[in-house]
Amino acid sequence: MSNYKSSTTLLLLFLCFFNQAWTQVAVPTINLNTFKWGLKDSATNAIILEAKLDYIMEFHKGIAITRSNNLYGFINEAGATIAEPIYTRCFWVNDSLLLVQKEDLFGLVNAAGEAAIPCVFSALDVYDHYVVVNNSEHCGIIDLNGNIIIPFQYEEILPERNPLGGMHLDKTRVRVRSVDGIGVIDYSNKTIVPTRFETVRLWPEGFILIWEDGKTALLNNLGQIIIPLGKFSFSEPPSGGYIMAEKEGLFGFINTQQEELIPFNYQDAHAFQNDFATVKKDSLWGLINKKNEVVLPFEYDRPIFFYNGIARVAKRINGMSKCAYMNAELKKITAFEFDEGTQFENDYAQVRIGTNWGIIDKNGVKIVPVNYEKIAVRYGYVVVSTAEKYGLYDLDGTLILPNTYSFVYPTRDDPFIMVRIGRMYGYVNHNGKIVLPLSYENARNFAHGRATVLEDGESFEIDREGKRIGS
Numbered sequence: 001m002s003n004y005k006s007s008t009t010l011l012l013l014f015l016c017f018f019n020q021a022w023t024q025v026a027v028p029t030i031n032l033n034t035f036k037w038g039l040k041d042s043a044t045n046a047i048i049l050e051a052k053l054d055y056i057m058e059f060h061k062g063i064a065i066t067r068s069n070n071l072y073g074f075i076n077e078a079g080a081t082i083a084e085p086i087y088t089r090c091f092w093v094n095d096s097l098l099l100v101q102k103e104d105l106f107g108l109v110n111a112a113g114e115a116a117i118p119c120v121f122s123a124l125d126v127y128d129h130y131v132v133v134n135n136s137e138h139c140g141i142i143d144l145n146g147n148i149i150i151p152f153q154y155e156e157i158l159p160e161r162n163p164l165g166g167m168h169l170d171k172t173r174v175r176v177r178s179v180d181g182i183g184v185i186d187y188s189n190k191t192i193v194p195t196r197f198e199t200v201r202l203w204p205e206g207f208i209l210i211w212e213d214g215k216t217a218l219l220n221n222l223g224q225i226i227i228p229l230g231k232f233s234f235s236e237p238p239s240g241g242y243i244m245a246e247k248e249g250l251f252g253f254i255n256t257q258q259e260e261l262i263p264f265n266y267q268d269a270h271a272f273q274n275d276f277a278t279v280k281k282d283s284l285w286g287l288i289n290k291k292n293e294v295v296l297p298f299e300y301d302r303p304i305f306f307y308n309g310i311a312r313v314a315k316r317i318n319g320m321s322k323c324a325y326m327n328a329e330l331k332k333i334t335a336f337e338f339d340e341g342t343q344f345e346n347d348y349a350q351v352r353i354g355t356n357w358g359i360i361d362k363n364g365v366k367i368v369p370v371n372y373e374k375i376a377v378r379y380g381y382v383v384v385s386t387a388e389k390y391g392l393y394d395l396d397g398t399l400i401l402p403n404t405y406s407f408v409y410p411t412r413d414d415p416f417i418m419v420r421i422g423r424m425y426g427y428v429n430h431n432g433k434i435v436l437p438l439s440y441e442n443a444r445n446f447a448h449g450r451a452t453v454l455e456d457g458e459s460f461e462i463d464r465e466g467k468r469i470g471s
Contacts, residue, residue: 026077027448028056028064032459037066039079042448045461045470049079058447063111065090065098074098074113083113093126097144106133108144117146125159127169132157141174141187150189154178160202170202173221184208184223192223203237218243218256226256236271242290244271251279262292270303274328278304287330296330310344310362325349325364333364348395350375359393367397381410392417392432400432411445416464418445425453436466 025042031051038051055067056075063082065074072090073083083090089101097108097116107119108131117124123134130149131142139157141150150157158175159167173184176195183195184202192208193200199211206221215230227234232245232254242253242261252264253272268280276287276295285303287296296304301314301321309328314321315336322336325344341351341360348359351370358370359382368375372384382393384403391403392410401408401419409418416427416435426438427446442454450461450469461469 025448026059026064026079027450028058029450029461030444030452030459032442032444032452032454033457034459039064039075039077040461042450048077049075060092061095061111063098072100082111083109097126099124099126116144117142125167127159127167130169132159132169139176141169149187150174150176150185154195158182173202173208175200175202192221193219205238207238209234227254227258231258239272240290242272242277244269244277253277261290262288268303270305273306276304276306305343307343307345308347308362310349312341312343312349323351325360327362333362334360338370348377359395359397361397365397367395368393372403379410379412383408383410394430400430401428402432409445411447414446416446416451418443418451427451435464436462 026039026048027042028037029040029051030037034051036051037053037056039048039056040046041048053066053068057065059077062077063074065072066085068085071085072087073081073085074090075081087100087102090098093099093108097110100107100109100119102119104122105119106121106124107115108117108124108126110116117131120135121133122136125132129144131144133140133142135152138152139154140148140152141157142148154176156177158177159169162168173186173192175182175184178195181196181198182200183191183197184193184200185191193210197210197212201209203209208219208221208223210217210219210229212229216232216234217225217229218227218234220226232247234243234245236244241255243255245252245254247264250264251266251269252260253262254260266279266281267283270278272290275289278285279288281298284298285300286294286298287304289295299315301316304311304313306328310333311326312323313326314323317336323338323341324332324336325334325341326332337353338351339353342349344362348361348367351358351360353370355373356370357372357375358366359368359375361367368382368384372386374385376383380395382395384391384393386403389403390405390408391399392401392408393399405419405421407420411417415429417430419426419428419438421438423441424438425440425443426434427436429435440453440455444452446464450463452459452461463469
């Protein structure tokens with residue numbers, strides 16, 4: 001009998017726990033009359049937090065950032081305030097910390113709303129596990145626990161730029177600026193390059209470039225001179241043992257022993273990309289290999305760079321500059337038919353003929369016809385428009401919606417897409433079929449299986465069948 005009671009008690013506890021876990025599926029919702037935000041339980045439609053905030057972001061790690069009267073705080077999934085809305089800025093910098101600004105000062109808080117680093121700094125930026133801060137007089141580096149790594153003695157700590165445009169700190173070296181100039185230190189604050197140069201760049205493979213009085217020199221990771229100041233001019237990092245250099249107005253390639261690998265015969269040049277370098281001769285660009293053999297003739301208007309294995313090339317045809325694309329085997333995947341085009345930063349490029357844009361893939365196939373005045377890639381879709389009428393493609397080139405809509409609102413990972421004609425909103429599926437009629441005065445995209453709509457002046461939520469959720 002006691003075993004039966006024990007088992008029953010455990011089952012009831014489990015069911016209580018399961019029920020509580022099930023009901024705490026909090027989703028931000030908006031009232032389209034007041035444009036105020038609250039929280040509801042997506043399973044039961046129970047109101048967790050009345051719609052009284054100016055904005056609630058999606059939950060991350062059980063926390064949602066909120067805005068009220070242009071100030072930010074955050075709440076938990078039960079709608080309880082963890083951090084009062086007292087910050088002028090608030091955003092996640094990693095999975096456990098948020099950067100906050102209070103008036104003109106910055107700090108870090110954890111998910112419990114506790115200060116990890118108090119708001120005492122006039123500037124603060126997080127780079128992995130290092131924090132660059134300014135104490136209103138000087139800059140230094142601390143760790144995420146507030147321990148000082150680099151003392152506050154510099155005018156500026158200079159981060160490095162990522163290939164895709166973000167910023168980071170080098171793992172072993174840091175560029176710093178004093179009143180006398182720029183230099184390099186390590187993370188023990190030991191000087192590698194004195195802070196007296198106009199420009200200093202940290203280059204891959206342990207190289208450091210310094211610039212002084214219009215002259216450049218190349219140093220190693222210890223700050224030792226490899227190529228002295230003024231003997232050559234450098235502008236791009238070494239690649240595969242080849243250093244692109246300028247001497248007396250001409251460009252060539254040397255090694256770290258200053259031996260000439262490729263003669264200084266070119267009007268301009270850029271560093272090697274794998275086995276090719278783009279160089280300029282007789283005012284036109286081509287490609288050479290590391291034996292200085294011409295692998296692509298000098299007939300192009302622009303330097304030739306490969307992005308994701310594809311290069312955009314341009315040349316004059318009948319007096320007009322035209323673009324084409326070629327692969328890493330130097331085979332053209334398109335004709336010279338485009339007036340302009342972007343690089344292949346992803347698996348596609350945007351191209352223009354006349355005033356119209358489209359998209360090609362890595363095989364040169366026009367997956368979106370070059371028929372549209374505007375195109376924009378959003379959430380894995382391509383929004384197209386002409387004469388302010390919008391349509392939609394996916395990135396496989398499938399037409400989802402013809403450009404007959406006043407606007408199209410693609411979203412992430414949802415089977416319904418919100419659309420508008422005139423002032424009326426509705427929803428289509430990924431085959432372009434209208435699944436909920438364009439009968440709403442205002443609407444929002446579906447999330448968590450529900451969407452907020454405004455109909456006959458009333459704001460309420462609907463499910464995927466268009467039925468009202470709750471009362």
